[in-house]
Amino acid sequence: MKANVGTLDRxxxxVGGLTLIALAATGQVGVWGWIGVVPVLTGVFxxxxxxxxxxxxTCARKDL
Incomplete structure (x- = not known):
């Protein structure tokens, strides 16, 4: 897998994924908030x- 997510995007x-997960865990939003796992994983990897x-x-470096 070649990196294709840049620093700002990452x-x-x-941050957005963790926010959704936190909102889902505290009951502020419904079960759909657990979809925040997807952006967290794509950011981490x-x-x-x-x-x-x-x-x-969005990755500036082509050698990653």
Whole structure:
């Protein structure tokens, strides 16, 4: 897997995902809030499986 998630994109994914998970865990939002696991994982692994399908890459470094 070649990295295709850049630094800013990565940070936003992790923060947004953790926010959704926290809201779901505290009962502020419904079960759908657990979908926050997906952006957290894509941020941690720096790879989004949807990006190659649409030809997108936010990673500035091409050697990762």
């Amino acid at each position: 940070g936003l994914r992790i 720096r790879f989004c499986p949807a990006y190659p399908l649409i030809g997108m890459n």
